[in-house]
Amino acid sequence: MDKSLYFNDLKVIEFATVLAGPSVGLFFAELGAKVIKIENKLTGGDVTRSWKLPEEDSKAPFSAYYYSANWQKEVLMMDLTDEDDLLEINALVKDADLVISNFKAGAAEKLGVGFKQLKELNSRLIYASVNAYGEEDTRPGFDVVIQAETGWVYMNGETDGLPVKMPVALMDVLAAHQLKEGVLLALLERERTGLGSSVSISLFDAGVASLANQATNWLNLQSIPQRLGSLHPNIAPYGDTFFTSDNKALMVSTGTDKQWQGLCKILGMPDLVTDNRYLTNALRLEHRDSLADHLRERFLRFESQQLLRICREQQVPIAQIRNMQEVFDVPAAQNLILEESMPDGTVSKRVKTAVFKIHQ
Missing domain, CATH: 3.30.1540.10 (formyl-coa transferase, domain 3)
Incomplete structure (x- = not known):
């Protein structure tokens, strides 16, 4: 079965910005869902529109970073503090299946788009949210901060060098995978009960949950993982x-x-x-x-x-x-590229997130 048909009857409203939440929206878009991305028109939209490399056109409406998590989404510029815009959003939510957000604790409720508020409009709605440290914690937490706090930075780098962050926003990527899994379970549960639910993940939890053998080396042996460059703590060579x-x-x-x-x-x-x-x-x-x-x-x-x-x-x-050019010289990697013609006429590219294969 064509993967793009799996969720072609699913409607997703995406309030989320940056990487983790939009990656979940991208996942469902790849599987055929209609994804409506609500961006803040007061701030110029998703902040990653402006996260540009020096060689990018500073006046262009999009960045390469923005492309990484956005494809085949209908973008609406809205002001959630505007009564008319909020009414339009509520109308969209009434027949939506999934909402994706990454508001700080309490912010969604103040704006009128919290889970309990939207559930009153649509009892089947699944509300998926990403936060930094937990549902009630108001601290901001960008990826690198969470990497540092969950042990990733400490154990990454050369033996005689400084701690080093991962070169991708790994906490966002891991949190997105966790949230997708939670949403899929919520969709399954809705098939059984007819009711929606709230699903959330914190970047902190996703980071700790992914420490794998490095965590168990400490938990069972009290061995603190040290920086080894690319070497493995348990295997050689x-x-x-x-x-x-x-x-x-x-x-x-x-x-x-x-x-x-x-x-x-x-x-x-x-x-x-x-x-x-x-x-x-x-x-x-x-x-x-x-x-x-x-x-x-x-x-x-x-x-x-x-x-x-x-x-x-x-x-x-x-x-x-391989460097990045060499990676995408490989036919298998080329097969994972998604292209999209943008409103400004450019053709954007990003990598698929739904790369599993299903056979019957």
């Missing part, structure tokens, strides 16, 4: 970067002994397999610096494409470190 004879950076990830042994065979270093320092993953972790020295010298004897080909054939995980 994993995340190590080595350069080839044509000066290409390759990243290694041998997650099993079999893969480690395969890498040694490919590199012509069978002695490392039987070296007492590297017999087990635990020993390789203990001696990862000397191990990296051995591998670094041997990688320089290979041309990158030659080594990548052999490793693929032998099922040894290894990858070239």
